[in-house]
Amino acid sequence: MVSEQERKIRVLVAKPGLDGHDRGAKVVARALRDAGFEVIYTGLRQTPEQVAEAALQEDVDAVGLSILSGAHMRLTEEIMKLLKERDMGDILVVLGGIIPEEDYEPLKKLGVKAVFGPGTPTSEIIDFIKSHVK
Amino acid sequence: MVFMMVSKEDVLARLKRDWEKGSLQKTLEKTGERRARFITTSSRPIARLYTPTDILGFDYQEKLGFPGQYPYTRGVYPSMYRGRLWTMRMFAGFGSAEQTNERFRYLLSQGQTGLSVAFHLPTIQGYDSDHPMSAGEVGKCGVAIDSLADMEILFRDIPLDKITTSMTINAPAAVLLCFYLAAAEKQGVSSTQVGGTIQNDLLKEYMAQKTWIFPPDPSMRIITDILKFCTKEVPRWNTISISGYHIREAGSTAVQELAFTLANGLTYVQAGIDAGLKVDEFAPRLSFFFNAHNDLFEEIAKYRAARRIWAREMKERFNAKDKRSYLLRFHTQTAGCSLTAQQPENNIVRVTIQALAAILGGTQSLHTNSMDEAWALPTAKAATIALRTQQILAHESGVANTIDPLGGSYFVEALTDEMEEETYRYFDRIEKLGGVVAGIKQGFFQREISDAAFRYQREIEEREQIIVGVNEHSTGEELVIPVLKIPPEMEKRQLNRLHQTRKNRDNSKVEQLLDRLRRAAEGTENLLPHILAAVKVYATVGEICDALRDVYGEYEEPIIF
Numbered sequence: 001m002v003s004e005q006e007r008k009i010r011v012l013v014a015k016p017g018l019d020g021h022d023r024g025a026k027v028v029a030r031a032l033r034d035a036g037f038e039v040i041y042t043g044l045r046q047t048p049e050q051v052a053e054a055a056l057q058e059d060v061d062a063v064g065l066s067i068l069s070g071a072h073m074r075l076t077e078e079i080m081k082l083l084k085e086r087d088m089g090d091i092l093v094v095l096g097g098i099i100p101e102e103d104y105e106p107l108k109k110l111g112v113k114a115v116f117g118p119g120t121p122t123s124e125i126i127d128f129i130k131s132h133v134k
Numbered sequence: 135m136v137f138m139m140v141s142k143e144d145v146l147a148r149l150k151r152d153w154e155k156g157s158l159q160k161t162l163e164k165t166g167e168r169r170a171r172f173i174t175t176s177s178r179p180i181a182r183l184y185t186p187t188d189i190l191g192f193d194y195q196e197k198l199g200f201p202g203q204y205p206y207t208r209g210v211y212p213s214m215y216r217g218r219l220w221t222m223r224m225f226a227g228f229g230s231a232e233q234t235n236e237r238f239r240y241l242l243s244q245g246q247t248g249l250s251v252a253f254h255l256p257t258i259q260g261y262d263s264d265h266p267m268s269a270g271e272v273g274k275c276g277v278a279i280d281s282l283a284d285m286e287i288l289f290r291d292i293p294l295d296k297i298t299t300s301m302t303i304n305a306p307a308a309v310l311l312c313f314y315l316a317a318a319e320k321q322g323v324s325s326t327q328v329g330g331t332i333q334n335d336l337l338k339e340y341m342a343q344k345t346w347i348f349p350p351d352p353s354m355r356i357i358t359d360i361l362k363f364c365t366k367e368v369p370r371w372n373t374i375s376i377s378g379y380h381i382r383e384a385g386s387t388a389v390q391e392l393a394f395t396l397a398n399g400l401t402y403v404q405a406g407i408d409a410g411l412k413v414d415e416f417a418p419r420l421s422f423f424f425n426a427h428n429d430l431f432e433e434i435a436k437y438r439a440a441r442r443i444w445a446r447e448m449k450e451r452f453n454a455k456d457k458r459s460y461l462l463r464f465h466t467q468t469a470g471c472s473l474t475a476q477q478p479e480n481n482i483v484r485v486t487i488q489a490l491a492a493i494l495g496g497t498q499s500l501h502t503n504s505m506d507e508a509w510a511l512p513t514a515k516a517a518t519i520a521l522r523t524q525q526i527l528a529h530e531s532g533v534a535n536t537i538d539p540l541g542g543s544y545f546v547e548a549l550t551d552e553m554e555e556e557t558y559r560y561f562d563r564i565e566k567l568g569g570v571v572a573g574i575k576q577g578f579f580q581r582e583i584s585d586a587a588f589r590y591q592r593e594i595e596e597r598e599q600i601i602v603g604v605n606e607h608s609t610g611e612e613l614v615i616p617v618l619k620i621p622p623e624m625e626k627r628q629l630n631r632l633h634q635t636r637k638n639r640d641n642s643k644v645e646q647l648l649d650r651l652r653r654a655a656e657g658t659e660n661l662l663p664h665i666l667a668a669v670k671v672y673a674t675v676g677e678i679c680d681a682l683r684d685v686y687g688e689y690e691e692p693i694i695f
Contacts, residue, residue: 017270018268018271023587025695026694027587031591041693043691045259047266069255069275070275070510070511075270098508098509098510100509100510117475118474119476119508121595122591122595
C-alpha cells in the first residue's frame with residue numbers, strides 16, 4: 001500500500017482547443033516525469049469537457065494547460081467552470097504558451113495560479129507545482 | 135629513380151599539428167578556452183579551426199559546380215540574386231477576410247512581392263467557424279475562411295494573374311486550392327494563369343506540425359490527386375511545399391530537419407510515380423520550405439547540402455531528365471521558436487542573422503518574423519520592420535552582389551559534407567523502418583524530434599546554450615510591447631456571414647455535389663473536380679472535409695513524450 005505521503009504528485013498536461021503546437025507541452029511533461037511526477041498527457045485537440053473529465057478520472061493534483069493559439073481566455077474560462085462543476089474548483093491549474101501579458105491578470109482572476117511564458121525554465125514549473133499542490 | 139611523394143595536404147597536416155602543439159598549446163595553457171566544447175544550436179560539435187585537411191580530396195566540379203548547374207550546390211539559377219532578388223513573402227493572416235485583405239494590400243504597397251496566407255485553426259483543421267471546436271479560435275491564428283464568399287473578399291482588388299500566393303494549408307489543401315481557383319475565375323483569371331503554392335505536405339504534419347485530419351494513406355491519395363490535377367489544369371502551381379520548417383519548430387536539429395524533409399520529398403515523388411505520373415511531369419512543381427535558426431553557418435550548410443542531395447536523388451534514383459526536376463527551390467522562414475518573449479526588440483537582431491543565413495544559403499523566397507511574435511500575432515509596425523530587415527540585407531549589406539559567397543570556405547564545405555553524410559545515414563534508417571509512412575506509424579520521427587527538443591531545453595537550463603535576455607543578460611523586468619488584438623465581435627460577424635452564405639446558396643445542389651464527392655472518395659476518381667464543383671456552389675470547408683471524414687475517418691496519433 002502506498003501511503004498518502006508517498007503518493008506521487010499527479011499532473012494532467014493538456015492541450016485544449018485546436019492548437020497543434022505540442023513541443024512545449026511535451027518538454028514540460030517529460031521534465032515533470034523526470035522530476036518524479038506522475039504525468040498524464042491528453043494528446044492534442046481536447047475539448048474543455050475532455051480536459052475536465054480527464055482531470056477527474058485521473059484524480060490529478062494539478063492541471064497544466066498549454067495554449068499557443070490565442071484562444072486561452074475562452075478555453076481557460078470554460079475549463080475552470082467545468083472543473084468547479086466536478087468539485088475540482090480548488091485544484092491547481094497553471095497555464096503555459098503564447099499569452100499576452102495583459103491577459104495574465106484576467107487569467108489569475110479565473111483561478112489560474114501561474115502563467116508560464118516562453119523561456120520559462122522547467123525547474124521553475126516543477127518548483128511551483130511542488131510548492132502549490134495541496 | 136624513386137621520388138618521395140609528399141603531398142601538399144601532408145605538409146599542411148603536419149604544419150597544423152605543429153601549430154597545435156606549439157603556439158596554440160601555449161595559449162591554451164595560459165588562458166584556456168571559454169567552453170569545454172563548442173556546439174551549434176543543434177548540439178553539433180564545432181572544431182576550433184577548419185583547413186584544407188577537413189575537405190581532403192575536394193573536387194570543385196563534383197561537389198559544387200557552377201550556379202544553375204548540377205549538383206546545384208552553389209544555387210539553382212545561373213545569376214541568382216544579381217538577376218532577381220529573392221521574393222519577399224511575408225506570411226500574414228488574422229481576423230476576417232476584410233482585415234487580412236487590407237494587410238495584404240498594405241504589404242504590397244510597401245514593396246512586398248508575393249502573398250502568403252495564414253489561415254485560422256478551424257480552416258486548417260477543416261472545421262467551419264461555427265463548429266463547437268472552433269469556439270474561441272475564430273480569426274485568432276490566421277484569417278477565417280469558411281467558403282468561397284470569404285476567399286473572394288480576401289483577394290478583392292488583388293490581381294491574381296500578377297501576384298503569386300502561397301497558402302499554408304495541408305489537410306484541406308485541395309479545398310483551399312479550389313477556393314483560390316474559383317476566386318480567380320470570378321476575377322476573369324483562368325487556372326492556367328494563376329501561380330502559387332499550397333503547402334499540402336501531410337507527412338510532416340504527422341511528424342511535427344500535427345494539423346492532420348485523415349490517416350496517412352488517404353492523405354497520400356489526396357496529395358497525388360492534387361499532383362495529377364495540377365499537372366494538367368494548373369501548370370504554374372507549386373503542388374507541394376515540402377516543409378522542414380515545422381519539423382525544426384517542433385524541436386528537431388538542423389540535420390533532422392534536412393533529412394526528414396528530403397525523405398518526405400522522395401516519398402512524394404515515389405507516390406506520384408506510383409500514381410502513374412512521369413517524374414518530369416510533376417517534379418519541377420515541387421518546392422521546399424526550410425527554417426532559418428540562429429546558427430549561421432550550420433543553416434547555410436543545410437541549404438547547400440539540401441540542393442546537392444535533391445539533385446542527385448532526382449537524377450540517380452528517379453532518372454529525371456528535365457533539369458527543372460533537379461532544382462531544390464525553397465522558401466525560408468526565420469525560426470519562430472527562437473524568438474524570445476523577454477526583451478522582444480532583441481528579436482529584430484536574431485531575425486536579421488537568420489535572414490542572412492537564408493540569403494547566403496540561396497533561398498528563393500523569405501519570410502522574416504516580427505519581434506513581437508512570442509507574444510501574439512504581429513502588429514503592422516512589427517511586420518514592417520521585419521520586411522525592412524530583408525530590404526536592408528538586399529540593398530545595403532552587399533551580400534546579394536555575388537553568388538554563394540561562402541562556397542570554398544573550409545568550414546562551410548566541411549559542414550555541408552558532414553550534413554550530407556548524416557542525411558544519408560538517416561535515409562538508411564528510414565528505409566530499414568519500411569519508409570516514411572511506416573516510420574510515422576512507429577513514432578520514429580516523433581521520438582527523434584521530441585528527444586532533440588528536450589535536449590535543447592536541458593542545454594539552455596544548464597547554460598550550454600546561451601539565449602540573451604533569457605539565461606544571460608536578463609534584466610528581470612519585462613518590456614511590454616503593443617500586441618495585436620482580435621476583437622471578440624469578429625467571431626460573431628464571421629458566423630453571420632457563414633449563416634448568410636448557407637441561406638443564400640442552392641442547398642440541394644450542395645448536398646448533391648457533396649454526395650458525389652463522397653462517392654469519388656470511396657472509389658478512385660480524382661477528387662479535385664468534385665471539390666471544385668462543390669466549392670463553386672459555396673459548400674464550406676467544414677462540409678467538404680466532413681464528406682471526406684465520412685469516408686476516410688480521422689487519424690489518431692500515438693502519444694509519445
